[in-house]
Amino acid sequence: MTQADAALKARSGPRLRGFNWREYVVYIGFVVVFLFFAVTQGANGFLTTTNLTNIVIQTAPITVMAVGLVFVLSAGEIDLSIGSVVALSALIAAVTLRATDNMLYGAAAGLGAGALVGLVNGLFVTLVRLPSFLVTLATMGAVAGLAREVTGLQSVPVANDAFLSLFGQGDVFGIPGLVVWSIAAVVVGYVVLRQTRYGAHTLAVGDNIGAARVSGIKVARVKIMVLMGSAMCAALAGLLYAGRLQGARYTLGEADLMTVIAAVIVGGTSLFGGKGSIVGALLGSLLMGMLNNGLILAGLSVSQQMMARGAIILIAVSLSLREKRS
Amino acid sequence: MSTVIEESVPGAGPGAGGVPLQLSNIRKQFGGVVAIERFDLELRAGEIVALVGDNGAGKSTLVKIISGVYQPSEGELRMHGRPVSFRDASDARRQGVEVVYQDLALVDSQPVYMNMFLGRELTRGPLRLLDRRRMARETQELVDRLDVRIPSAKATIRELSGGQRQAVAICRATHWASSLVLMDEPTAALGVAETAKVEELIMRLRERGAAVLVVSHNLDQVFRIADRVTVLRRGRHIGTRDIAATTRNEIVSMITGA
Ligand SMILES: Nc1ncnc2c1ncn2[C@@H]1O[C@H](COP(=O)(O)OP(=O)(O)OP(=O)(O)O)[C@@H](O)[C@H]1O
Ligand SMILES: [Mg+2]
Numbered sequence: 001m002t003q004a005d006a007a008l009k010a011r012s013g014p015r016l017r018g019f020n021w022r023e024y025v026v027y028i029g030f031v032v033v034f035l036f037f038a039v040t041q042g043a044n045g046f047l048t049t050t051n052l053t054n055i056v057i058q059t060a061p062i063t064v065m066a067v068g069l070v071f072v073l074s075a076g077e078i079d080l081s082i083g084s085v086v087a088l089s090a091l092i093a094a095v096t097l098r099a100t101d102n103m104l105y106g107a108a109a110g111l112g113a114g115a116l117v118g119l120v121n122g123l124f125v126t127l128v129r130l131p132s133f134l135v136t137l138a139t140m141g142a143v144a145g146l147a148r149e150v151t152g153l154q155s156v157p158v159a160n161d162a163f164l165s166l167f168g169q170g171d172v173f174g175i176p177g178l179v180v181w182s183i184a185a186v187v188v189g190y191v192v193l194r195q196t197r198y199g200a201h202t203l204a205v206g207d208n209i210g211a212a213r214v215s216g217i218k219v220a221r222v223k224i225m226v227l228m229g230s231a232m233c234a235a236l237a238g239l240l241y242a243g244r245l246q247g248a249r250y251t252l253g254e255a256d257l258m259t260v261i262a263a264v265i266v267g268g269t270s271l272f273g274g275k276g277s278i279v280g281a282l283l284g285s286l287l288m289g290m291l292n293n294g295l296i297l298a299g300l301s302v303s304q305q306m307m308a309r310g311a312i313i314l315i316a317v318s319l320s321l322r323e324k325r326s
Numbered sequence: 327m328s329t330v331i332e333e334s335v336p337g338a339g340p341g342a343g344g345v346p347l348q349l350s351n352i353r354k355q356f357g358g359v360v361a362i363e364r365f366d367l368e369l370r371a372g373e374i375v376a377l378v379g380d381n382g383a384g385k386s387t388l389v390k391i392i393s394g395v396y397q398p399s400e401g402e403l404r405m406h407g408r409p410v411s412f413r414d415a416s417d418a419r420r421q422g423v424e425v426v427y428q429d430l431a432l433v434d435s436q437p438v439y440m441n442m443f444l445g446r447e448l449t450r451g452p453l454r455l456l457d458r459r460r461m462a463r464e465t466q467e468l469v470d471r472l473d474v475r476i477p478s479a480k481a482t483i484r485e486l487s488g489g490q491r492q493a494v495a496i497c498r499a500t501h502w503a504s505s506l507v508l509m510d511e512p513t514a515a516l517g518v519a520e521t522a523k524v525e526e527l528i529m530r531l532r533e534r535g536a537a538v539l540v541v542s543h544n545l546d547q548v549f550r551i552a553d554r555v556t557v558l559r560r561g562r563h564i565g566t567r568d569i570a571a572t573t574r575n576e577i578v579s580m581i582t583g584a
Contacts, residue, residue: 195455197447204433204444211431214395215445216416274435 025319026267026283033287037294044297051293053176057244059289060178061086061237061253065260066267066281067189068233071226073264074193076206076273077125077132079227081117082234082260084143086253089114089238091147093163094156094248103162107239114235115228117143122224132227140257147250155249158242168243181240182282185233190278202226206273259288262313287316344371345407346422346505346537347392352401354387361387365401365563367556369537371505374528375566376548377541379558379581385541388558389510392539393425394418405506416445424499426509432483432491439465439479442498468501472527489520496527503536510541525551545574559583 037046045051065082072079093110100106117139124135158164170177193199204212205222213219234253242248265271266287267280291312295305347369354362362384369375377385390396392403394412403410405422412418419425432441439462440447450457465479474493476486483491492512499507509528513521528551531538542548548555549569556566557580564580578584 191455197449197454197456200436200440200447200456201445203436207433207435208431210427211433211444214393214415214419214425214427214431216419217445270435274433 023268025316026280026287029266029316029319030283030287030290033290033294037290037297041294041297046294046297053179055289055293056182056286057176057178058292059285060182061240062256062259062263062288063182063282063285064185064233064237064240065230065256066263066285067185067278068230069260069264070189070267070269070276070278070281071193071202072132072230073269073271074206074273074276075202075222075226076209077223077226078136079121079132079230080136080257081121081139081143082230082237083253083255083257084140084147085114085117085231085234086238086241086256087147087248087250088117088143088150089235090242090248090252091150091156091238091250093239094158094242095150097158097160097163098156101160103160103166106158106160106163107167110239110242111232111235114231114233114238118228118231119224121231122227125227126220126223132223136227144250151250153250155247157247159246163239164243164246166243167239168246178240178244181236185236186278186282189281193276193278198222198225203274203276206270206275208274258310258313260285262317263288266313266316288313345369346371346405347539348404348407349392350402350404352388352391352398352403354384354391354396355399360561362391362398362558363561363563365558367563367566369506369539371537372532372535373553374532374538374540374551376552376555377539377558378543378545378548378555378577380560382560383558383581384561385558386510389425389508389539389541392418393423393508419502422504422506424503424507426492426495426499426507426512432495434484435482437462437480437482438469438476438486438494441483441494442468442479442501444498446502465497468497472497472500472530474523474527487520489516489523492516492520492524493527496524500527500531500534503531503534505535506537506539507531508539511543512540513542513544513547521547545577548577549574557581 065086069079069082089110092113093106096109097103097106121132121135121139124130125132166177168177172180193202201212201217201222204215204217205219209219237256238248238252241252263284264281265284267282267284268277269275269281291309292305295308300308345368349365349367352362352365353360365388367375377388379385387396391398394415394417397411410421412421412423415425433444439458442465443461448457448461449455450460462479469476469479474490474497476490476494483494486494496509496512499509512528513524516524525547528538528540540552552569554566554568555572555577557564557577559581567576
């Protein structure tokens with residue numbers, strides 16, 4: 001061990017800068033919500049293994065999208081088109097499966113549609129230099145229209161066994177496939193963000209774009225990549241929905257945008273770029289899933305659930321989003 | 327043949343090899359506004375040249391031309407005798423121009439060591455994962471060698487004071503500089519002690535044989551650290567003086583035109 005190593009060890013001990021509880025909002029919120037529903041809805045079956053597993057399974061598409069969005073926000077951009085991409089990808093995959101009955105073609109068509117939307121978003125943001133907020137707001141609408149157009153508002157059943165088993169009902173050593181997809185997305189997302197140059201460049205672009213540029217980081221490429229990644233995560237989420245529900249419909253993913261953004265923000269990713277947490281996004285997603293589940297068990301009507309969820313998200317986000325105002 | 331060139335390039339010996347940067351007839355126009363009229367300067371290895379002038383004189387513009395942010399409208403840049411042109415700032419950096427920017431160019435949420443290696447991160451293994459340990463260690467070694475007082479190479483930039491940040495930016499330039507470093511008002515926002523520290527770092531760069539161009543509004547500083555001083559007034563290059571052979575009054579009147 002060199003002297004510098006020793007110096008590093010000696011000087012990088014625990015930080016005594018006071019407990020920054022905002023970084024832990026998602027953990028605290030997770031525990032609080034869990035305990036709340038455990039106490040109030042325990043009798044309604046909240047704590048059963050089946051129910052808890054169900055929460056994780058149902059949250060899988062949200063988790064996958066959240067991982068993609070962490071990169072977008074870390075780079076200082078936003079992607080509002082993800083909800084629409086879910087429906088488009090699911091429908092295109094379902095239609096392709098109906099025509100070819102080939103799992104690979106179906107999956108490739110769905111993911112390809114996502115990649116294409118992401119590329120369009122990325123090119124408008126980098127070449128035309130429009131804010132991603134506007135670009136993805138526009139593509140959100142256009143893609144939603146396209147999803148309706150593809151089948152003329154018809155829902156399309158999926159009967160391909162290989163597809164259903166891979167993206168929905170299958171399992172790996174007894175672990176439900178959707179849980180495996182969530183874990184895979186989180187692990188890959190974590191490694192890429194924390195341990196690769198691409199991840200470091202993504203954070204640098206969102207933190208100080210001028211510094212990134214003069215440091216030789218290919219800023220435009222990073223922006224295109226994060227938007228393509230996020231759209232492809234949304235496309236994968238679409239496949240997961242199609243697999244679980246054995247069919248696709250243009251309403252899939254309709255309500256997911258707010259949930260995903262909330263999950264990511266509550267999880268500690270900065271809305272202003274430069275800071276992203278994949279593990280936080282996972283916990284944020286599970287928190288949202290728990291909320292959904294608990295409110296249903298509590299017997300709230302759909303409209304009441306929407307209001308409750310909105311209010312809770314608002315509180316959670318204001319607790320975690322104080323950084324830039326200090 | 328190529329080895330001969332490579333060996334002569336970083337050398338501080340006589341001839342073009344000892345001239346890291348040569349500017350001739352540089353002119354820069356923004357639309358109808360002439361920011362730099364005609365600028366000539368030679369930066370030699372192992373010297374500090376101060377660039378002075380009032381606000382809006384064109385100092386930052388000149389630094390940006392040398393660092394590839396702007397392209398000159400006319401004129402020629404040579405490094406070690408060879409004509410060069412830069413597509414952008416990262417191209418200039420690749421060709422050996424290190425810059426300490428007026429607005430820092432650090433990434434606030436990242437640790438010191440990631441900033442030190444920003445855009446040139448070290449990786450290991452077939453998956454090319456970041457080698458954080460090695461980057462942190464090399465950064466710590468550098469920081470210790472330059473005696474920069476920061477809590478640790480792993481500290482986040484956000485936790486550092488303005489002086490510490492500037493020291494990090496200069497350390498970075500020191501680490502990567504092959505022969506030429508530009509600094510735009512490196513001590514503008516710093517206190518007395520921090521300024522002294524940064525000046526010490528600049529003088530160490532000179533000891534290592536780098537050519538340093540420092541923009542400064544502080545004439546005391548200029549006379550403390552520089553070997554030569556060159557003056558811009560409203561885009562016009564007024565002249566260059568040896569510090570030993572000039573006075574504050576002369577420089578002031580060159581700046582103001584009085
Ligand atoms: N991008 C630009 N477009 C148009 N004009 C510019 C641009 N950049 C600089 N200028 C003009 O060029 C002139 C020189 O500006 P510059 O920033 O180089 O001055 P400076 O010497 O660095 O001043 P200061 O001491 O205030 O930093 C000014 O008149 C400025 O308005
Ligand atoms: Mg300036």
